[in-house]
Amino acid sequence: GAGVSQSPRYKVAKRGQDVALRCDPISGHVSLFWYQQALGQGPEFLTYFQNEAQLDKSGLPSDRFFAERPEGSVSTLKIQRTQQEDSAVYLCASSLAAGWGEKLFFGSGTQLSVL
């Protein structure tokens, strides 16, 4: 596709439910990033992949958060036993080359609401 695609666009979950958020990066982009953005705040780094390798997961807030990119393209962010504080927009971004100096292309995000 022409850009980074994320699904679903909106997700409502009951507290304790597991959710899975999907990201389709731009074809051929090596690097993929997940960010969490709370209302009125800037995006907070969660994790980073270079191809299928997860090189940095230091931003994942707890062991309830898990991300994978098994074939080096599509990525899934999974949140287990969701809590109200997990409510946020989850943004996926990709870049053409490896490393952090490259321009990031963001998807439209998944807005997660935990009730």
Next chain:
Amino acid sequence: RKEVEQDPGPFNVPEGATVAFNCTYSNSASQSFFWYRQDCRKEPKLLMSVYSSGNEDGRFTAQLNRASQYISLLIRDSKLSDSATYLCVVNTGGKLIFGQGTELSVKP
């Protein structure tokens, strides 16, 4: 203290005004710097990179002061379409760290 700090605003300015945004960062080893723009309920998009010598792109001028760990963005002759949140972004230790953003509202 946050690694990247911005005045959250909002900045309310009339069309044609000049407005400046400031940003400070805490890690002196930070390597590269950017301004992103985020429209309401949309994803962030790269506005411009920031170079030590300062750089300009049309009505937008970015400055970097490494000694003071300070980044600025100047918008001249502001347009209604400039209304958005402006995010200061710093590459620190290999991670892109975002500030909380400064909201700009340009009024007719």
